[in-house]
Amino acid sequence: MKYCKQCLTTDLRPNASFEDGVCIACNYSGSLHEDNVSLKLTILQDKIQKSRQKQRNKNAYDCIVGVSGGKDSTRQAHWVRDRLGLRPLLVCCAYPPKQMSEIGANNLTNLIEMGFDVIAATPAPQTAAQLALESFKQFGNVCKSTEMSLFSTVPRLAIELGVNTIFWGENPALQVGDAAVEGFDEFDGNNLRRLNTLTAGGTDWLKEAVKAPYLAEHYLYPDEIEFEKKKINIFYLGPAWDDWSNDDNSIYASLQGLTLRPGEELETGDLSNASMLDEEFTNINMMLKYYKFGFGRATDTVNEKIRSGRMxxxxxxRVVEKYDGLCSDRIIRSFSAYVGITETEFWNIANPWVNDDIFTIREGERPIRKFTVGTDYES
Structure with missing residues (x-):
């Protein structure tokens, strides 16, 4: 396992790419001082205008913004409406009742009370629980089906409603280093379909796991032909945003009424107290990511701070050594009850997915780290 020379990204990250020992995200961050943010905003606005000219439903909303009610989507919704001057429709792929947190419900309500129009689409609860367990067994990922639904719902509704402009916040290629989704330029999000969570393992497993074919439709990303036919364009907002960061988004959203989850660093490893507010099972996925690839949520958080010069x-x-990979037993018990397994069964399913080159696996217990954070490691 090798580390980026500038941050703590490892070469085990899916679709990672290093140039002279430096990851994509650090290389991009290092070039930002050469660029003019105002110019980028002008370029983005020009792209939006050209995209809207191709919209077949001229009386529809100007665009769709995918939201959860969390810090990033709250700020995105405001930015699109108030900075870009557009009429956005907010689309939320909401979680089933047993998965969504009360904080998540409150924050979604907060967006509605701000005057935004919101459509919430929720997958069938029993199917969602079944697929969560199936994706855990087959991919070591408790949220794979959930993420497939989240990413697919927005373009599916855009096609259905005749709105061809979609906004997401950060560009995963440039801000975390997922090379597979790189587009024509830094604003181009049309390769989002190549995101690891959407492509790894295909979709046959999902279709086979549900009782009827129509139950799988909610989870399937529209194909490229359909995108082209309906003139759908996805744009990332982050490159034209001079103060886009987890910290800035958390502060802004909290001032707009976002309910946070303070004091839970040792419960979830979330340093901001503002991530994964709408549900808690994603915290398990952050822990599993750590056991698979040697980095988790804390690593992603500090990498951003390193690139901005704040750490x-x-x-x-030191931060990563303390917080990476944390997820409390309470959350694991809650997920196990949700999908109908015991805690022992949970660890029996999880352990085969642990990277035993960098962790020592213990039956019925949490793995132990072999490597030293920040230092290249060979087993």
């Missing part, structure tokens, strides 16, 4: 690499290492 040194040595300071980040």
């Amino acid at each position: 040194t690499r040595d300071e980040a290492i």
Whole structure:
């Protein structure tokens, strides 16, 4: 396992790419001072205008913004409406009742009370629980089906409603280093379909797991032919945003009424207290990501701080050693009850997915890290 020379990204990250020992995200971050943010905003606005000219339903909303009610989507909704001057429809792929948190419901309500029009689409609850267990067994990912539904719902509704412009916040290629989704330029999100969580393992497993074919439709991303036929364009907002970051988004959204989850760093490893507010099972996925690839949520958080100059690499290492991979037993018990397994069964399913090159696996217990954070490691 090798680390980026500048941050704590490892070469085990899916679709990672290093150039002279430096990851994509750090290379991109290092070039930002050369670019003019105002110029980028002008370029984005020009792209939006050209996209809207091709919209077949001229009386529809100007665009769709995918939201959860969390910090990023709250700020995106405001930015699109108030900075870009557009009429956005907010689309939320809501979680089933047993998965959605009360905080998540409150934050979605907060968006509606701000005057936004919101459509919430929720997958069938029993099917959602069944697929969560199936994706855990087959991919070591408790949220794979949930993420497939989340990413697919927005373009599916855009096609249905005749709205051809979609906004997401950050560009995964440039801000976390997923090379597979790189587009024509930094604003181009049409390769989002190549995101690892959407492509790994295909979709046959999902179709086979549901009782009827129509139950799978909610989870399937529209194909490229359908995108082209309906003139759908996805744009990332982050490149034209001079203060896009987890910290800035958390502060802004909290001032707009976002309910946070303070004091839970040792429960979830979330340093901001503002992530994964709408449900808690994603925290399990962050833990499993750590056991598979050697990095988790804390690593992603400190990498952003390193690139912005708010934290040194040595300071980040100390933070990651304390918080990466944390997920409380309470959350694991809650998920196990949701999908109908015991905690022992949970670890029996999880352990085969642990990377035993970098962790020591213990039956019925959490794995132990072999490597030293920030130092290249060979087993």
